[in-house]
Amino acid sequence: MKRRLETEMLDVLPADDPAAVASRRDLARINAVMRQSAILAGALRTFAQPHVLLDLGGGDGRCLLAAARRLSWRGVRAVIADRQDIVSAKTRTGFAALGWDCVVRQGDVFDAAATMEWGTLVSANLFLHHLDDAALKRLFALLAEKAIGLVACEPRRGALALLASHLVVLLGANEVTRHDAIASVRAGFAAQELTALWPPGWTCLEGRALPFSHLFVARRYGI
Ligand SMILES: C[S@@+](CC[C@H](N)C(=O)[O-])C[C@H]1O[C@@H](n2cnc3c(N)ncnc32)[C@H](O)[C@@H]1O
Incomplete structure (x- = not known):
């Protein structure tokens, strides 16, 4: 399946639009089903505690916040x-x-x-797939200047995730979420696509994270 980007409705709706508010609630449920916070936390804890995430x-x-609750970090x-x-x-109270x-x-x-600031650890959940390859390359070059690492958990572009994206209706997802879930998988990643866009000289790990995700971890050499 070729990578295909299309505008996601949640990106263009005003934050207080009732459909957007409901879709954010759907997203929290989808994140739970996809195990996003567990996957993120598992990769984040391979780094030393940063000052800034x-x-x-x-x-x-x-x-x-759900990922932070799985870590034993304090003062981040x-x-x-x-x-x-x-x-x-x-x-905010949860973080505090x-x-x-x-x-x-x-x-x-x-x-x-x-x-x-220099030494920042960077995370991304269901975000990188919003960008085309040229924008990702530009973003990665910026991050590589000061970050110690990036942990990104994105939609996996493949048949299983595509099937699941059509089934979000079973979670009670609204029209915005139903559209964006399918668009996200089509814009998601496979193979070593993100590694190919990251600047050379870093240690990168990339691959499937069950059930439906694609995990990318870039680590400054020697960290
Ligand atoms: C699919 S949502 C994921 C939100 C969150 N990471 C989560 O897991 O619930 C993608 C988010 O990216 C934001 N976004 C999209 N493009 C952006 C950009 N260029 N700069 C900043 N935020 C952006 C949207 O506002 C939206 O909140």
């Missing part, structure tokens, strides 16, 4: 970079209870990547 396209922050600053500032007071500081950086991820 920058979550690209972090949305409402709930997925990162979680920077949630997203076009929309939609992290609730409850989610873990001893984490949660900051929203509203705007484009490219600005967040260009201005992050």
